[in-house]
Amino acid sequence: xxxxxxxxxxxxxxxxxxxxxxxxxxxxxxxxxxxxxxxxxxxxxxxxxxxxxxxxxxxxxxxxxxxxxxxxxxxxxxxxxxxxxxxxxxxxxxxxxxxxxxxxxxx
Amino acid sequence: xxxxxxxxxxxxxxxxxxxxxxxxxxxxxxxxxxxxxxxxxxxxxxxxxxxxxxxxxxxxxxxxxxxxxxxxxxxxxxxxxxxxxxxxxxxxxxxxxxxxxxxxxxxxxxxxxxxxxxxxxxxxxxxxxxxxxxxxxxxxxxxxxxxxxxxxxxxxxxxxxxxxxxxxxxxxxxxx
Numbered sequence: 001x002x003x004x005x006x007x008x009x010x011x012x013x014x015x016x017x018x019x020x021x022x023x024x025x026x027x028x029x030x031x032x033x034x035x036x037x038x039x040x041x042x043x044x045x046x047x048x049x050x051x052x053x054x055x056x057x058x059x060x061x062x063x064x065x066x067x068x069x070x071x072x073x074x075x076x077x078x079x080x081x082x083x084x085x086x087x088x089x090x091x092x093x094x095x096x097x098x099x100x101x102x103x104x105x106x107x
Numbered sequence: 108x109x110x111x112x113x114x115x116x117x118x119x120x121x122x123x124x125x126x127x128x129x130x131x132x133x134x135x136x137x138x139x140x141x142x143x144x145x146x147x148x149x150x151x152x153x154x155x156x157x158x159x160x161x162x163x164x165x166x167x168x169x170x171x172x173x174x175x176x177x178x179x180x181x182x183x184x185x186x187x188x189x190x191x192x193x194x195x196x197x198x199x200x201x202x203x204x205x206x207x208x209x210x211x212x213x214x215x216x217x218x219x220x221x222x223x224x225x226x227x228x229x230x231x232x233x234x235x236x237x238x239x240x241x242x243x244x245x246x247x248x249x250x251x252x253x254x255x256x257x258x259x260x261x262x263x264x265x266x267x268x269x270x271x272x273x274x275x276x277x278x279x280x281x282x283x
Contacts, residue, residue: 024134042160043135047127048167072130 006087009041010049014058014076014084021062021075024050050074058083108154109136115158118165120172148267155264200261203254210250214243 006014009031016022016030024046032040041049053059058080064073076084112135116128135157142153 024130025137028134028138040156042156042164043131043138044157044160044162044164046134047123047131048164051123051127051168071133 005090008035008039009045010053011084011087012039013041013046013049013053014080014087017059017074017076018081018084021064021073023064023071023073025071027074053080108139112157112161115161115165118162120165120168123168151264151267155260200258203257207250207254210247214247 012031012034013027015034016027022030024043028041028043028046050059054061054074056079057077059074060077062073062075064071109132113132116124116131119128138153138157142150145153
């Protein structure tokens with residue numbers, strides 16, 4: 001099972017698939033767009049992550065209408081969505097605490 | 108480049124290649140088309156990132172197959188493979204040199220062990236013919252070549268970075 005906290009590429013892949021089923025290239029573009037160009041996955045990195053997420057039953061293959069050119073779509077499973085929600089809650093908690101601590105203090 | 112990509116895919120374990128090989132090639136082809144309109148430095152970064160990602164991914168898959176260890180985030184190069192501006196760490200040549208030295212020491216130790224088990228007097232040595240230069244020298248040559256190529260690649264990327272050519276991508280043409 002994918003350990004929590006999730007690494008940034010895995011988190012971005014899961015967030016990308018949370019919205020809608022996507023195929024590999026669509027995930028690559030979405031991850032780059034979501035991170036504002038800061039994270040660009042290589043195909044090797046992407047398919048290493050997809051293979052592990054498939055094995056852990058966090059994502060599953062999805063029969064898309066557009067199966068041309070070797071395209072295979074993936075979507076989040078209920079298990080994957082539950083873990084993603086847990087991670088999002090953890091990040092929210094972290095950012096809330098961090099925001100409180102780094103906020104300028106009134107004297 | 109697709110042919111090269113396909114050949115590098117053979118570094119992966121067969122089951123991974125069978126399951127994802129076609130998809131990876133299709134995604135690479137699409138990504139390659141999208142960077143074809145970009146500048147030379149962006150294309151270089153793309154090919155470098157893809158090559159590095161493939162090699163690191165193949166190593167991780169083999170490690171997983173052999174040991175069952177899943178190494179996402181444990182191996183430092185995985186973090187490098189996702190960077191938008193691909194570049195070698197300055198520690199890379201040092202790390203590669205250390206690996207090369209470790210291999211040479213291992214070979215030397217293995218030779219010493221063999222000599223202790225089979226003393227030189229009882230073993231016919233030489234003259235050495237071409238057929239003796241098979242596995243170990245080939246391996247050493249391969250590592251030396253990989254090290255050399257890595258150094259050249261690092262020097263090129265470093266020189267490009269020093270020249271500031273990577274900043275050209277961020278420039279917008281025309282003024283209003």
